[in-house]
Amino acid sequence: MTAIFDFLTRISPLSDDAQRVLLGMLREESLGKGNYFALAGNVETQYGLLTAGVMRAFYRNADGEEYNKTLFTPVSFVGAYASLVSGQPNQIYLQALTDCTVWTAPYASLTSNYDRFPDLERLARKLAERYYVVKEQRELEIVMLDAGERYQLFQQQFPTLEQLIPQYHIASYLGITPTQLSRIRRSFARND
């Protein structure tokens, strides 16, 4: 719980009043391994803060092919962010890869307090800006790095995850097949 406000106020300071209001919105939820926090097709209304476990955000196309857009470890915002801010139907599935704890709140409760608490809207602004910066960085990595380099970057960014989740989820995060990831791992095992 304090971890959440540590996480938030490190992004942007919040008045005690704003913190109280925010606290009033949040509800603790357990999300069992394999269960979904958001589904494609819906207009999502809930956002959350992951405090324990691992989740993935993934896209699935008409042929059923999946792409793991993001992997989440605590403390992270989780939610169908694009759908929440745009009001458009959600395209992204959010799924627990291990048993998870998520503090959730209705997104509308957040936005409806922007007028009363400018510091809350400031937090939302800074958060959106950070989201953008992270996405831009990810775009550059996808386009400019080859799969082996992306794999090494993944290992740096998520040192614990490689043992925690199946290889095929990592492969999907890297934008390659499990076959190709296996080849990459073998080539590194030989040379390093």
Place this chain on the structure above:
Amino acid sequence: MTAIFDFLTRISPLSDDAQRVLLGMLREESLGKGNYFALAGNVETQYGLLTAGVMRAFYRNADGEEYNKTLFTPVSFVGAYASLVSGQPNQIYLQALTDCTVWTAPYASLTSNYDRFPDLERLARKLAERYYVVKEQRELEIVMLDAGERYQLFQQQFPTLEQLIPQYHIASYLGITPTQLSRIRRSFARND
């Protein structure tokens, strides 16, 4: 000029006061074809609104390989956005592909008015959220679509650009070589 405020207030309404302040910051600039609006390495301070011409945002790695991250047509925000909001050194070049008109302002002048004008900060929030949504969409397109599909999408999104800028800029935007784009164009010319 009115086009700018049309563009802005369509994103989020602005009070007359806020519009006046914003207007006071903006300065019209001509940017000749080939010239740069932002360079990698600097911490950028200026943002801009493109009102005429075509620009590109591109990344260049250590080997000199380039990737056209974004193509801009009027009216668009242009600026080293990630650098501006994060304060980190800029990674992205911004270059005029045709003669351009850009209305520029110091980013700090904008942020320093957020306290006085919450509607300005709201605009900034909504803008950041939109930026994120667009970037997420682009990420999905890059990962889930093959180069031919991305080319068709480009044609839909920028119906005029194919005649206006060289093919190799389009290829770079699509993440492929001019050679491959040429093959794709030929294959479409045969079958459609």
Place this chain on the structure above:
DNA sequence: TACATAGGTTAACAAATGCGAACCGGGTCT
């Protein structure tokens, strides 16, 4: 114990794309 299942690796082949070089047509400059 025997069986089934899931995840990971490997092999053989196919498809997509990059790379280097050649070629070509339309401008432009002298």
Place this chain on the structure above:
DNA sequence: AGACCCGGTTCGCATTTGTTAACCTATGTA
């Protein structure tokens, strides 16, 4: 006209990655 140059196309070949299928191991279950 002649000599460039730039951008686009094309060719042949190499590389990367996907696809399909087989196989192996660990784990769970009847």
